[in-house]
Amino acid sequence: MGRLGKTARIFTENEIKEATENYDGSKKVGEGRYGIVYRGILEVGVTKDWHAIKMSKVKVQIDQKEITSPVDDQKQNTARTGDLKQITQQRFIKEMIALSQISHKNIVRFVGCCLDTAKPILVYEFMRKGNFYEHIYEKEGKEPLALARRLKIAADTAEALAFLHHDTGKQIIHCDVKTANILLDENWTAKLSGFGASRLGPEDENQISTLVHETVGYEDHEDLDSKSNTLTEKRDVYSFGVVLAELLTGLQPETNLAKVFVGLVEGGTLDKSLDEKIVEGHFNIVREAADLAKICLKPKEEERPSMKDVAKELNELVREMEQHPSGGGEADIPPSPKDTGNLGGSSASSASVGDTITSAE
Known part of the structure; x- marks a missing residue:
């Protein structure tokens, strides 16, 4: 065949x-x-x-x-x-x-x-636990995930992207990284799906097309506005940064989450947009994950890290949480204002349940 x-x-x-x-x-x-x-x-x-x-x-x-x-x-x-x-x-x-x-x-x-x-x-x-999006937003009765599990899912996804970017011989750029394309098996192992917009091997002059990242909220606006036909793996890094922002805040991606999130981190107000049940007293780790997301969302591609570096840092955070599951005496988180939905809106994400393999795209 x-x-x-x-x-x-x-x-x-x-x-x-x-x-x-x-x-x-x-x-x-x-x-x-x-x-x-x-x-x-x-x-x-x-x-x-x-x-x-x-x-x-x-x-x-x-x-x-x-x-x-x-x-x-x-x-x-x-x-x-x-x-x-x-x-x-x-x-x-x-x-x-x-x-x-x-x-x-x-x-x-x-x-x-x-x-x-x-x-x-x-x-x-068949991925028995559906997709990451469903669990972040508790769709269809899905249970909310604790921070440790969210970071492990993110680390798994980063490993997949690092493999595509650096270890396949012919580099593969996914071009549609989003929480609905991160699927979960019965053991909560994350597996990347949704390769319909991917770029395989060396790009030609027609590489920028209507197929490239059609999901609102995950795209690099500066890259979309560029007249250049250059497409690099740093597009996936940016989208992954949005995924990290999503899992930390629970805010919907199509609300210009990247800009909102970077503003919260730089303004020192991220804690006001976090849910206590997600943070679980691990605010130091949350800050490190937030800083990593911010770097992934850098406007200039050359300032973003590689997915290998992202995977390495996330795996270190996962190990730290395994060693200190109770939070290790970190500073308590002030009560969440419970009104972060104003940033997320009430509409469902364009990454619906139908995007799973569950990934129908």
Whole structure:
């Protein structure tokens, strides 16, 4: 199967229909802009288990040659604005290519695909605890996560991004880092998903397209306004900085969170926007994590750290919390004002439950 690799499975339409009970509504677990995600039991190898089955929302033709060509020959074509069919086709192809050629404990595992349907289907491992976004904002009864767990999830995600940026041979820039694309397994291990907008290998002159980071609140505005076609891994670093700001404050990203957060840190008022149940007396660690987020959000790319450095610092914070789970006598946090929702707004994030693999995108 060439680029799909030896471990990817090609499923028949009948297998997919049987697993989803003919796409029954009770099997639907998410819906995004480009796809609908179902859960179903599929046989892979000698075992049967739950899998996430993502179906395209539109009918597109994917030629097998498009997903078996070498990365160096894969053109990063610019999708025409408003051409949903072309955009969807490119996203599905990019996701298959990216996930079929990499393996990492913190990247969602691509299991296979079904291409003999009018709407192409991708199959992934099923992430039983949903996505990070749901737990930060306590969506659909998800339990709120303590600071230690949030930082461990962030460290896992940073490890995945560092791997993509530095250890894959052909650098991969994710281009859609957000809490809804961070999935959680039954052991709370974080796995990065949502590779439909990623950049594979050397970029060409058409690398900046309508596919690049369409989620409001996570984009680097200075980079978006730039006339340059240069795209670097520091775009992902900026988006990850927004993720860190989210997990510390619980504020929604589309409220210009990056600017608000940096202002809180620089003004020394971050403590007034923190929830006591998240901080748990670990304000020194919160300050270190906040300073790290602020550096990731630097306007100039060259001033941002690498994801390897970010992962290293986060892992150190996680170890510190493991050694001092009670807070180690750190200063008490003043009561939260309970009105931080004014910054976050009441509207749901554009990163909805449908963006999970749960990641329908």
